[in-house]
Amino acid sequence: MSTKTHYDVIILGAGAAGLFCAIEAGQRGRRVMVIDHAAKPAEKVRISGGGRCNFTNLHAAPDNFVSGNPHFCKSALSRFTQYDFLERVEARGISWHEKTLGQLFCDNTSRDIVDLLVVGAKAQGAEIWLNSDVNTVSRDGAGYRVETYVGSYTCASLVLATGGLSIPKMGATGLAYDIARQFGLNIIEPRAGLVPFTFHENALEPIKALAGVGVQARASCNGMSFDEGALFTHRGLSGPAILQISSYWRDGDDVVIDLALGEDVFGKLKALRGESPKQILSNALATVLPKRLAAQIGQETFGDMRMADLSDAKLQSIAARVHEWRIRPDGTEGWRTAEVTLGGVDTAELSSRTMEASKAPGLYVIGEAVDVTGWLGGFNFQWAWSSAWAAGQVV
Ligand SMILES: Cc1cc2nc3c(=O)[nH]c(=O)nc-3n(C[C@H](O)[C@H](O)[C@H](O)COP(=O)(O)OP(=O)(O)OC[C@H]3O[C@@H](n4cnc5c(N)ncnc54)[C@H](O)[C@@H]3O)c2cc1C
Known part of the structure; x- marks a missing residue:
């Protein structure tokens, strides 16, 4: 575990959204720690799109998302678009193709996107701690304290990026909902989607x-x-x-x-x-x-x-x-095979510009943990990138 005890940003969840947020925050010079209980980062990215990762959709627009507030996703989607993500993909030399209906896939394997995220986050100085269970989260002055079984860490900004409940076998848990509830945020009942x-x-x-x-x-x-x-x-x-x-x-x-x-x-x-x-x-x-x-x-x-x-x-x-x-x-078929989780942290609790919780300053929720769920076809990753980018500019 880390020898440092204070970070500017602690991100819970080294998945699509968490790692992309780490890249963005790291680029701004923030000291970032990403904590995940899994043995490997971005496992859902690895298995996505039949192993080729349908990483975005050329036609991504707010209409392709299900949410209690259909307007909420507009700001993030328009500020970091599918073309912005495609630019990152091309900058890394990843070759891609459009399969159908605007769905963009890697030519080789989804490993290319996993590397974009992991190598990218590390290159920006982010530390990624795997096999790390989160024990408790509490307020600590103006920031937050995260207790893991191996250490206690404080941060100014805490980002919840632990995703939804889909596919428990892959390590999905309701941690983001539990922490959100702890700080008084409402949760829209999670339901299995794309199932x-x-x-x-x-x-x-x-x-x-x-x-x-x-x-x-x-x-x-x-x-x-x-x-x-x-x-x-x-x-x-x-x-x-x-x-x-x-x-x-x-x-x-x-x-x-x-x-x-x-x-x-x-x-x-x-x-x-x-x-x-x-x-x-x-x-x-x-x-x-x-x-x-x-x-x-x-x-x-x-x-x-x-x-x-x-x-x-x-x-x-x-x-x-x-x-x-x-x-x-x-x-x-329920959580066992659902590709996504509908519901999650109520968008009414979050700023659509920054993903920060109004009731808990310094607490951010991004990716699938939020009550914004995309259609099949690369939209869920686009939400992960856009919401992570929005938080990454301010955490
Ligand atoms: C089989 C499958 C295929 C898919 N294919 C596509 C596709 O091709 N295109 C697309 O757009 N979407 C696809 N999706 C959906 C997409 O994978 C998710 O919407 C996206 O990964 C959400 O990103 P996220 O970062 O919010 O959550 P995740 O990627 O799920 O990351 C959450 C991270 O948090 C960690 N975590 C969870 N609980 C804890 C805890 N208690 N303590 C510590 N860490 C924790 C997890 O280990 C994980 O690493 C697919 C989903 C599945 C299941």
């Missing part, structure tokens, strides 16, 4: 039977819609469209899924009825849907009737089953 849906046994059976089938879909719930892939799995529904809509879903809500996005199923079936009247329904449906899904919907609606025997009304009802499949998830 697959699960179903009761009866509803799960037909879904399970389609495990491995994927479609281009539109998933809608509570006035939001996402057009991306959806995937049937042994446990329920997954894929980008499902993960996205899960962040807008609440217990008991229905989700409506268009299983053949961009197709006119009624028009297609009607045309096929004229062209091949002896064709059975499942085969006709297989022209717009994967074969197994077509067979299941065929069986579920009008068995294996011939197209000639299906009225317009019947074709309409089949089309509605495809374009407006209404399901009610039983729940989600």
Whole structure:
């Protein structure tokens, strides 16, 4: 552990936000210590984006975030943008590519971004203490005192960057919420976001039977819609469209899924009825849907009737089953697989310009610990960079 006992800035959490804040504060000449209980820094960055880290999104804008106050993220996002982060990536010589929908990934591995953060923070003089559990945090004069099992440290600014509750196996804890509560800050109840849906046994059976089938879909719930892939799995529904809509879903809500996005199923079936009247329904449906899904919907609606025997009304009802499949998830896979945590430290408690808590001067909250949650596609890292940058200019 450190021989120093006082720092200008102590940052709890050596993840995306904590390390980026250390770079910014270090650049200003601040003496920075970063404390993390994990054995390695930035583990979520390392595993992110399938190992290639979707580090930002070219289209990042406030609309891509879920928050109790949709205006809160505007200031930080506009002062440190996706282009600003891209500049840092390029300055380090990291090669990257746009995959789809503005999502930027490393050409090589996410290790490039981990190095940008760790090497960058150390180059600015920040000390990074790993395997270090935080015991207690208290006020100390105008600043704060952090007690760990191996030492007691004081600082003028304390930054909470320990993220949310997603994936406890990777060391996620509610430390930021506990400390925030200790200083009187309100917490918006954390919920799992960007997470697959699960179903009761009866509803799960037909879904399970389609495990491995994927479609281009539109998933809608509570006035939001996402057009991306959806995937049937042994446990329920997954894929980008499902993960996205899960962040807008609440217990008991229905989700409506268009299983053949961009197709006119009624028009297609009607045309096929004229062209091949002896064709059975499942085969006709297989022209717009994967074969197994077509067979299941065929069986579920009008068995294996011939197209000639299906009225317009019947074709309409089949089309509605495809374009407006209404399901009610039983729940989600929860913290075990959620990519993010919705909720967190209430934005009403923080300055949108600096991330400082109004009730606790010198205390800052950044990254996923704050009630600002991005869509899938690089938005969560952009929030980590932008909020960390905002705090990094003033801590
Ligand atoms: C599988 C997966 C893939 C993802 N892929 C992407 C992607 O490609 N693009 C994207 O934008 N987002 C992605 N995300 C989301 C993104 O990883 C997070 O939003 C982002 O890492 C949040 O940054 P953070 O610094 O706030 O928190 P984190 O990166 O989670 O860092 C928090 C740090 O705090 C430490 N910590 C926690 N509790 C304690 C404690 N009690 N004491 C000490 N230290 C503690 C942790 O060990 C960790 O190092 C992904 C998430 C997951 C789970």
